[in-house]
Amino acid sequence: MDLRLKEILAQRGITLKEFAQSSGISQSNLSNYLNGNISPTLDTLKKIATNLNVDVVELFREKDEVEIYAKYDGILYPINKSDILDIISKKSK
Template identity: 35%
Template sequence: MLLNGETLVMKKEANLNGGPTGEITVSERITALRQEHGLTLQECARKTGVAASTLSKIERGELSPTVTTLQKIAAGFEMDVTDLLTQSRQVGLMQGRRAVSRKGEGKSHTSMSCDNFLLCHDLKNKRMVPIRTSVTARSTDDYPVWAHSDAEIYLYVVKGRMQLHTRIYEPLDLEEGDSVYYDANGEHCWTSVGDEDAEVLWVVTT
């Protein structure tokens, strides 16, 4: 799960790391954002709560940031997390907003532990971020760092079986149709159980 610990980049995705679409990479966006504000890596680390060493690896394209890390960076710069994955920014708010994601749509962000699709990503300044994820991790060892943030998470298992791991409780077994709501301020990670990747729909507060 992207949410749970940074992972070394093993391959480049065309829709995320440049390619035929001509979009700049997430690492390039973060580098440009830091430079636009005239910040050193250490200053950016203090602003976002993300370690300078982690920021450096992300900017060099050596590390794929998790959703949690992207949220911290976005919050530090007072912007929407999806602005780190898209080129345009929505200015101002209006009443009665809505966004629709059709089947198969979503802004892709992939790590070695999860394949994520941020849903309704064109709507900025949301109070929560809906994400569809395939959990590719099978072991907690797949997470060099377990995730934690000030957010709250609601998770619904759409398909397959998985476990929610925390430092407080025993692993929680979840099957298709099960759901859980938890505080993300405790370290946690997800793993699939069996040969099939668990598919989940989860919402994280911003």
């Protein structure tokens, strides 16, 4: 998990120690999240987001690409945007 927490805190001029105190999350746990040693629970992510007044999604780095596959008879088939739009249009008819 690649949290943007360090970047957000730096932009706002908040130290990890200050954020730990205001959020109620231990500084060691926050450090472990930032270093990728442990992953925060959904409740902890919500707590972090609430304390920063951001949506949980904003805590994650945006990825360049998402790949989706469907497995049928043991074979993986790539699914692209047009496949998804075709499925949606067939469902709406």
